[in-house]
Amino acid sequence: MALPATMKVLGLPLGLLAILFAAILSENSIQALLRYSRPCKARSYGALMADAFGEAGRIAVQLCIIINNVGILIVYIVIIGDVMSGTTGAGPHHTGVLEEWAGGRTWWNERVFVLFTTTVVILLPLSSFKHIDSLKWSSALSVALALVFVVITVAVALWKLVAGEIEWPRLTPDVHDTTSFWHLFTVVPVMVTAYICQHNVHPIANELEVSTEPSDLKMQKVVRDSLVLCTGIYLCTAMFAYLLFGEATSDDVLANFDTDLGIPFAHTIALIVRASYAVHIMLVFPLLHFSLRLNVDGLLFPKAHPLVHDNLRFVLLTGVLVGLIFIGSTLVPSIWVAFQFTGATASVCLAFIFPALILLKDKPKIATLKDKWEAWVMVILAVLSSVTAIASNILSSPLNSTKFETRAIQKIWWYLRIFIIG
Structure with missing residues (x-):
């Protein structure tokens, strides 16, 4: 949902090339993880890093996975809030679905209440499955x-394009001074986060059904097909959503669908787009939470029995993590803010730096000279772009959201008391 906003920063051609380049780098990093997992028989990302760098490597991976997943899960809930209750960040206010239905703001479509109810009634139960295949x-x-979102967005954009109602998109970055140049690097965390899946490679590979086809070959197919599918979705979403909304594209493009699209049945179509994607987010949430819970458990209880066999530990971890993520989502006004700092730190390490370091360490001695050159390029690009993105974000980030955060905390406490008493 933030990819169309990156087109506004980079311009359409460079933005689409950046999505493709991120996909290629992700393919290389995931294949490196799979290659090095076989010789050491690693069944997790942490075990693979521990084999290469000892206990410090395992802890580094687990910490990065925790930071990354918490950040993305907060983004998910923020998107749900944007869709259902409207935006709260800087810039123009975009109304939410429930806000439109009520004809304005009421207690039952207020953002914190909607997020609290969604978390307790939907996200918490979905996050309570013990096996990922469930x-x-x-x-x-x-x-x-x-x-559904992609098809509708493409169809609406093409309709308006044929009707001549779409302005010519900006093809080059808007670089007019030093600040605008450094601002280009703020897209890096979004691109990286879009393809972050390395922490789920091992859990999925471990649960692949036994067949006559070797599991590593099956996993290579899974990775390749997933990247092709995601890249296609990302390219269509970024290009056609940016064509549709142009320079008015929001950090969360779903928020833009509160406007009149200028086509027949525009209101119904916009409602379908927003509601279907909100449900999509709710269904994706437990997948990322599954990985988060496993890594928090591994970090806090490295020598305990498997989590699936300890009901009390499982319930406590699930409840505490979902609760903390909900609280975090009420303190972050925009998905761009969350992406910037998690995507430029933990996500970059998981996606590129750690796989490249494993390849450079080359404990099984299977890397070619070409592999090592690619690993060095990956590390250098990742470090430079991340440092630049973090510096740019610190310089440009608004730090005036104290009032918003205070009000959010007060509302959380109020709803929590009502829930406990009820």
């Missing part, structure tokens, strides 16, 4: 709903 049908439905 989520296969909800995951499939979430992909279908994402495709």
Whole structure:
């Protein structure tokens, strides 16, 4: 949902090339993880890093996965809030679905209340499954709903393009001074976060069904097909959503669908787009939470029995993590803010730096000279772009949201008391 906004920063051609380049780098990093997992028989990302760099490597991976997943899960809930209750960040206010239905703001469509109810009634139960394969049908439905968004967005953009109602998009970055140049690097965290999946590679590979086809070959197919599917969705979303809304594209493009699209049945179509994607987010949430819970448990209780066999530990971890993520979502006014700092730190490490370091360490001695050159390029690009993005974000980030955060905390405490008493 933030990818169309990156087109506004980079311009359409460079933005689309950046999406493709991120996909290629992600493919290389994931294949490196799979290659090095076989010789050391690693069944997790942390075990692979521990084999290469000892206990410090395992802890570094787990910390990065925790930071990354918490950041993305907060983004998910912020998007749900944008869709259902309207935006709260800087810039123009975009109304939410419930706000439109009520004809204005009321207590039951207020953002914190909607997020609290969604978290307790939907997200918490979905996050309570002990096995990732229990989520296969909800995951499939979430992909279908994402495709609904893409198909509708493409169709509306093409309709308006044929009707001559779309302005010519900006083709080059708007660089007019030093600040605008450094601002270009703020797209890096969004691109990286879009393809972050390295922490889920091992759990999925471990649960692949046994067949006559070797599991590593099956996993290579899974990775390749997933990247092709995601890249196609990302390219269509970024290009056609940016064509549709132009320079008015919001950090969360779903928020733009509160406007009149200028086509027949525009209100109904916009409602379908927003509601279907909100459900998509709700169904994706437990997949990322599954990985988060495993890594928090591994970090806090490295020598305990497996989490699936300890009901009390499982329930406590699930409840505490979902609660903390909900609180975090009420303190972050925009998905761009969340992406910038998690995407430029933990996500970059997981996606590129750690796989490249494993390849450079080359403990099984299987790397070619070409592999090592690619690893050095990956590390250098990742470090330079991340440092630049973090510096640019610190310089340009608004730090005046104290009032918003105070009000959010007060509302959380009020709803929590009502929930406990009720």
